[in-house]
Amino acid sequence: MTATRRTGYSPQEIEPKWQRVWAERGVMKASDSSTKPKYYDLVMYPYPSGELHMGHARNYVMGDILARMKRMQGFEVLHPFGWDAFGLPAENAAMRHPGVHPQKWTLDNIAESKRDLKMLGILYDWDREVTSCLPDYYRWNQWLFELFYERGLAYRAMSPVNWCPVDKTVLANEQVINGRCWRHPDVEVEKKDLEQWFFRITDYAQRLLEDLATLEHWPHKVRVMQTNWIGRSEGAEVDFPLVGPVNESVRIYTTRPDTLFGATFMVLAPEHPLMPRITTPEHRTEVEAYTERARKETEIDRLSTEREKTGVPTGAFAINPVNGEQVPIWIADYVLVTYGTGAIMAVPAHDERDFEFALRFGLPIREVIAPPSGPQGHLKEAYTGPGTMVNSGEFNGLDSKSGFERVCDSLERKGQGKRSVKYRLRDWLISRQRYWGSPIPIVYCETDGMVMVPKDQLPVLLPKPYKPLAEQPDFYNTTCPKCGREARRETDTMDTFVDSSWYFLRYASAHDDTQAFDPELANHWMPVDQYTGGVEHAILHLLYSRFFMKVLHDAGMVEATEPFVRLFNQGMVKRFGQVMSKSAGNGVSTAELVAKQSADAGRVYEMFIGPPEEDVEWTDAGVNGVGRFLQRVWRLVVEPTSIAVEGGGADAIALARKAAQTVKKVTDDYDALRFNTAVAALMELANAMQDYLQRGGTRDAGWDRAVQTLVKLLNPVAPHVCEEMWERLEGEGLLADASWPVYDAVIAAEPEVTVVVQVGGRLRARLTMEAGASEQKVLEAALANPKVKAALDGSTPSKVIYVPDRLINLVP
RNA sequence: GCCGAGGUGGCGGAAUGGCAGACGCGUCGGUCUCAAAAACCGAUGUCCGCAAGGACGUGCGGGUUCGACUCCCGCUCUCGGCACCA
Numbered sequence: 001m002t003a004t005r006r007t008g009y010s011p012q013e014i015e016p017k018w019q020r021v022w023a024e025r026g027v028m029k030a031s032d033s034s035t036k037p038k039y040y041d042l043v044m045y046p047y048p049s050g051e052l053h054m055g056h057a058r059n060y061v062m063g064d065i066l067a068r069m070k071r072m073q074g075f076e077v078l079h080p081f082g083w084d085a086f087g088l089p090a091e092n093a094a095m096r097h098p099g100v101h102p103q104k105w106t107l108d109n110i111a112e113s114k115r116d117l118k119m120l121g122i123l124y125d126w127d128r129e130v131t132s133c134l135p136d137y138y139r140w141n142q143w144l145f146e147l148f149y150e151r152g153l154a155y156r157a158m159s160p161v162n163w164c165p166v167d168k169t170v171l172a173n174e175q176v177i178n179g180r181c182w183r184h185p186d187v188e189v190e191k192k193d194l195e196q197w198f199f200r201i202t203d204y205a206q207r208l209l210e211d212l213a214t215l216e217h218w219p220h221k222v223r224v225m226q227t228n229w230i231g232r233s234e235g236a237e238v239d240f241p242l243v244g245p246v247n248e249s250v251r252i253y254t255t256r257p258d259t260l261f262g263a264t265f266m267v268l269a270p271e272h273p274l275m276p277r278i279t280t281p282e283h284r285t286e287v288e289a290y291t292e293r294a295r296k297e298t299e300i301d302r303l304s305t306e307r308e309k310t311g312v313p314t315g316a317f318a319i320n321p322v323n324g325e326q327v328p329i330w331i332a333d334y335v336l337v338t339y340g341t342g343a344i345m346a347v348p349a350h351d352e353r354d355f356e357f358a359l360r361f362g363l364p365i366r367e368v369i370a371p372p373s374g375p376q377g378h379l380k381e382a383y384t385g386p387g388t389m390v391n392s393g394e395f396n397g398l399d400s401k402s403g404f405e406r407v408c409d410s411l412e413r414k415g416q417g418k419r420s421v422k423y424r425l426r427d428w429l430i431s432r433q434r435y436w437g438s439p440i441p442i443v444y445c446e447t448d449g450m451v452m453v454p455k456d457q458l459p460v461l462l463p464k465p466y467k468p469l470a471e472q473p474d475f476y477n478t479t480c481p482k483c484g485r486e487a488r489r490e491t492d493t494m495d496t497f498v499d500s501s502w503y504f505l506r507y508a509s510a511h512d513d514t515q516a517f518d519p520e521l522a523n524h525w526m527p528v529d530q531y532t533g534g535v536e537h538a539i540l541h542l543l544y545s546r547f548f549m550k551v552l553h554d555a556g557m558v559e560a561t562e563p564f565v566r567l568f569n570q571g572m573v574k575r576f577g578q579v580m581s582k583s584a585g586n587g588v589s590t591a592e593l594v595a596k597q598s599a600d601a602g603r604v605y606e607m608f609i610g611p612p613e614e615d616v617e618w619t620d621a622g623v624n625g626v627g628r629f630l631q632r633v634w635r636l637v638v639e640p641t642s643i644a645v646e647g648g649g650a651d652a653i654a655l656a657r658k659a660a661q662t663v664k665k666v667t668d669d670y671d672a673l674r675f676n677t678a679v680a681a682l683m684e685l686a687n688a689m690q691d692y693l694q695r696g697g698t699r700d701a702g703w704d705r706a707v708q709t710l711v712k713l714l715n716p717v718a719p720h721v722c723e724e725m726w727e728r729l730e731g732e733g734l735l736a737d738a739s740w741p742v743y744d745a746v747i748a749a750e751p752e753v754t755v756v757v758q759v760g761g762r763l764r765a766r767l768t769m770e771a772g773a774s775e776q777k778v779l780e781a782a783l784a785n786p787k788v789k790a791a792l793d794g795s796t797p798s799k800v801i802y803v804p805d806r807l808i809n810l811v812p
Numbered sequence: 813g814c815c816g817a818g819g820u821g822g823c824g825g826a827a828u829g830g831c832a833g834a835c836g837c838g839u840c841g842g843u844c845u846c847a848a849a850a851a852c853c854g855a856u857g858u859c860c861g862c863a864a865g866g867a868c869g870u871g872c873g874g875g876u877u878c879g880a881c882u883c884c885c886g887c888u889c890u891c892g893g894c895a896c897c898a
Contacts, residue, residue, distance in 0.1 A: 220816075220817085221816060221892080221893080224815065224816060225815090225816085225894080228893080229894085233897075235898080252898085253897095253898070254898060255897095255898065256898080267898090309896085332896095333896090335897095336896075336897065336898090339898080340897070340898065343898095344898045345898085346898085352813085352896085353898075356896095422897075422898095424897050535892085538893085608824095608835080609824070609825090610824060611825080614824095614825095617823095617824070619824085619837075621837060622836075624837095625836055625837060631851090676825075676826090677834085679835080679836090680825090680834065681834090681835080682835095683834095683835055684834075684835065687835090694853095
């Protein structure tokens, strides 16, 4: 007997159809006034790089799956999109193709990317689209800059800055990776002194650190990275009075005041302001030569731990306040002027760097902390752990922890020092000497100094000609808003991370031309329930956004203090062993995939290919396999044929039970973003359905249940084909139906279950009983059973295992 | 160096302490075809065996447990982050 001819479906026909239908129905338009519970589903807005390939698509698909599921579950979903549209690539393109303006290049790219997103069936509320390079957005960037300025959080300072010689721009600390430019891993960053704008993020260091503890739905890794980046340490500042006529002290910072008696020398950073005054005449030449060389050295050399320590003595001495000892003062570049006080006391016995330095220059090493065990004296290396204080006068015998406190108490009592908390976090340098960014709305006037452009005169528009702003007199020549006399505009633009630090608020009222965002609407939608994007933003973007949120909270503009409740970092898509990218030439073009296979297959494949947080390798065979799966689902749902088989054995109850279990599994998996196992579970259900038909199963209630379950649960991942199938089954699209299947009690069909009760790993009871409505009920009933109660003997079970019949002989 | 995450078939990967390898790819066999491709059906951890079946298997070494991929201790390798922050 031959099976009837099976036709399958044509994705090229149904996919455009449903994309049209969704657009017409406006299914992803978020209502601000809905009575449904809100769900804010956000993917990191991208830099618009033009045509999309499937490497870009992965996180958008994840976001889309959640949006569709939450909508079907009855949430009012905000799923917006926008473009991080300022930045260097547009300028580079403009330089490569003279005559092409960065704006045109950017807007063309946006159009291409948008077309490809739609082609993949990813639904956004495009009415709320945000484009950061357009005046109606960057106007509010400038407005927020002024808010920061008014609150004392934006300031200008001369600063040695990181300078990328290729991009000819200043880089933030965060953009320097191992002393090299983040955009050019082979280009060393130089140092240069410039007047720069900063945001005072260090004022928020403690709150940024503390609130990390509340972000329990963030990846552990990201929280650890931010914690380390903020880098809080507790210690003390101690004054070492200078020896000689100068009535001054050197203030040092240490995290180990308990080792104060072991300080045998001091080290100042080469840039330390005290250096020129304390250096003795006979050491002057040497010190100046050293500091000059340190200044010229690039970050990469300076930061290398491989490098041998260098330094020179100043000839000056200072007095250790705790024991009156005179210690020599050295200059060395292993001490950083930007951290602590730019000066340290060196305790070679208990600090690896000081130890190395002391060995190199023959400086004394004195042990003041005895390790809890092992021989003391004769150190081969620095002992940095805790121990007992020795050679420390009145503090001898104290353990290092209480010694820390007692020494601090003593210093504070005598006015020689004080407890002090330091952070590694530096202020955020936002100035960029680039054209394609938000102009900083400040005017310099000879009479009035630095003046903000009045808010009603914003935006300060970017001039049309593509040329550095500092070379455009039409731009920088202006009048002072206060006195009306000639003045000069600031020609720096803002770091694009400023733009991306608040765009998620703009979505709440994307077209409001009276304010950056409507506080009421922002409070309605915020915080973001799910934020999805690349791990490369684990520090910069996320820390800055958190900072903005806190500042805006303090300004009374938003209620929440954290922007993102749940964060997820998806892995990257590779092909031929490399991350998919235009430059590597290994991208799978969205348009081509859709033409040859289908958007649905691409979507399902990217979810099925591996754990969402892992990097995955794209293979064409893999996507074809998923295409086969979707065709098989179509045949099962639309053209089912049961085949009479000898022996039969089709079990409709078992199929219905399988469907119910799949509902639970897939719903949980989607919620936890375990898309790979969700798809696998749907494949299992399809296999079970096929098996059922092959055993001669017919279209009864169990079958219908399985069909509905499969189509609904698969819909968020493969929306086009599922909508089409649903229409054929029910006469309408699924999103219109908007109902998510609920896990219910088919499990009651389980005739008997065995329950095993354990206390503290000890087996206490085992009994067979009639099944209840659900696993949970079975367990509850088991605990109420007198036999179990007796076995438990009043103690609480550490574990109750529900064991299906087929496994019971494994339990003793 | 410090911090974090991981080592499971030929491959990607599944497994609240309870049948290791779900699901898929690949491979092999079959159906259809003049043939090939596609599609569909079946087999597929390794070793021994014609078979029924047996033995061995989650980086390495110990431990806890009736039972360990899973928990604990030690080691090792890989990948990510930070890196002279006193």
